[in-house]
Amino acid sequence: MKWAVVMYALLGFQNSGDTREMISWNLPFQSHQMCEAFLKKNTKKLKQGVLTHAKDRYKKDMIVKEMGCATATVYSATPDTEPTINGRRPHYIGGESV
Helix, strand or coil: CEEEEEEEEEEEECCCCCEEEEEEEEEEECCHHHHHHHHHHHHHHHHHHHHHHHHHHHCCCEEEEEEEEEEEEECCCCCCCCCEEEEEEEEEECCEEC
């Protein structure tokens, strides 16, 4: 089993209750504290970047409902399955930093 702390964002389609989750796999952290410090320092740029990426991917305007850090776990016995995401710690919730 291997794990890393990753950033996540929950995005909502405007005028809809439908949401999508995006995980930043390319920027892992060794601890929640390191991830949260990075988020705190870069929240504005990260929000803009995730919204741009979401518009490119889904071809619609979206809103950031939540951003934070979570633990991603990969099990060596099943390396081709999606990592398990748990321990979410929100840093930004719908307009408010927490």
